[in-house]
Amino acid sequence: MQISRLFKIIYILLEKKSITASELAEHFEVSVRTIYRDIDTLSQSGIPIYASQGKGGGISLLDNFVLNKSLLSEKEQDKILFALQSLSAVQYPELDDVLSKLNSLFKKSNIAWIEVDFSNWGKDKKQKEIFSLLKDAILEHLIITFSYFNVSGEKSQRKVEPFKLIFRDKAWYLQGYCLQKMALRTFKINRMSDIYITEESCMHQSLQEFMNKSTDEACAKQVKLTLKISSEGAYRVYDDFEEENIIRNKDGSYTVIVSMPDGEWIYNYLFSFGAMLEVIEPESVRNEISMRLDHMVNKYHSKT
Known part of the structure; x- marks a missing residue:
C-alpha cells in the first residue's frame, strides 16, 4: 500500500x-x-x-x-486518520501501527469512530492469513491457484486472475477471471483452500480493464426476477433491495422487480425467505423452485 x-x-x-x-x-x-x-x-x-x-x-x-x-490542515489530518480507521476496521494488515504513529505525529488521541467485527478475520488466524495472501496477489497482479468446493460439494482445482475482495451478505468473496471457465467468477472464500500465488502475471491488471476487453458473454449472466413478498417479510425487503425496485401492494405485500447474477446461489437465496416469498417471473425460475420443493417434500413422504 x-x-x-x-x-x-x-x-x-x-x-x-x-x-x-x-x-x-x-x-x-x-x-x-x-x-x-x-x-x-x-x-x-x-x-x-x-x-x-x-x-x-x-x-x-x-x-x-x-x-x-x-x-496538512486539521481537517485533512482527521480525514486521513478516519480513512485509515475504516481500513483498520476490516483488519487491513499493519494499519494499527501506522494509525498509532500518525496519531502521535498529529498530536491527536485515537478517535475510535468505527468498529466492525468480522469474526472470521478477527479471530481465526488461518482466515486472516488467507485474506493477506489474496490481498498480496491482487496488488501484485499475480495469478493464483486453489482448490474450491462449489454449492454441490464438488471439489475442483482453479487458476484465477484475482481482481478484488468483496464482503457481501455476511461472507467474504473473491472476484476474478477463472482461466478454466474463461469467464468472470465470484468465489466464496471459506470454500477455498490450498491457495498458492504463482509467478505468472495476470493478463488483465484490473477488473475495469477486464470489463473493457471482455465481451458481454464473458460477464456474469443476469436474470430478471419478479418477486412477491408478504407483509411479514418487510424487514427483508428493505434490507435486501433498493427502494426503486420495490412496489407496495394494497394488501400489504410487496412486489420486487430486480436483476441478479444467474447461478445456483440464487435458489439458496430465494429459499431463505421461506413461505414469505413467491417467484412470479421468470417461469423457468418459478418451475425450478416448484421442482425443488417437490423433491424436498418427497424426502419426508418417503419415510412415512
Whole structure:
C-alpha cells in the first residue's frame, strides 16, 4: 500500500534525520528504484525531502519540517486518520501501527469512530492469513491457484486472475477471471483452500480493464426476477433491495422487480425467505423452485 509506505518513510526520516535508499528498500522489502519513486512522489507533493551524495549522505528532510503543521490542515489530518480507521476496521494488515504513529505525529488521541467485527478475520488466524495472501496477489497482479468446493460439494482445482475482495451478505468473496471457465467468477472464500500465488502475471491488471476487453458473454449472466413478498417479510425487503425496485401492494405485500447474477446461489437465496416469498417471473425460475420443493417434500413422504 503506497500511501501507508509514504507516511512511514516520513515518520522514519523525522526520527532518524537521514537514511539511505538501500536501507529503506530493505526495511520495506521493495527495490531501491521503488524507494526513489516514493521520494519523487513526496517531493512533488511539497514535502521538503532531498538526497545527498558521498560519505554520510542519504535521504533527509529539511530540519524545520514538521508534518502536522507544514503538510496538512486539521481537517485533512482527521480525514486521513478516519480513512485509515475504516481500513483498520476490516483488519487491513499493519494499519494499527501506522494509525498509532500518525496519531502521535498529529498530536491527536485515537478517535475510535468505527468498529466492525468480522469474526472470521478477527479471530481465526488461518482466515486472516488467507485474506493477506489474496490481498498480496491482487496488488501484485499475480495469478493464483486453489482448490474450491462449489454449492454441490464438488471439489475442483482453479487458476484465477484475482481482481478484488468483496464482503457481501455476511461472507467474504473473491472476484476474478477463472482461466478454466474463461469467464468472470465470484468465489466464496471459506470454500477455498490450498491457495498458492504463482509467478505468472495476470493478463488483465484490473477488473475495469477486464470489463473493457471482455465481451458481454464473458460477464456474469443476469436474470430478471419478479418477486412477491408478504407483509411479514418487510424487514427483508428493505434490507435486501433498493427502494426503486420495490412496489407496495394494497394488501400489504410487496412486489420486487430486480436483476441478479444467474447461478445456483440464487435458489439458496430465494429459499431463505421461506413461505414469505413467491417467484412470479421468470417461469423457468418459478418451475425450478416448484421442482425443488417437490423433491424436498418427497424426502419426508418417503419415510412415512
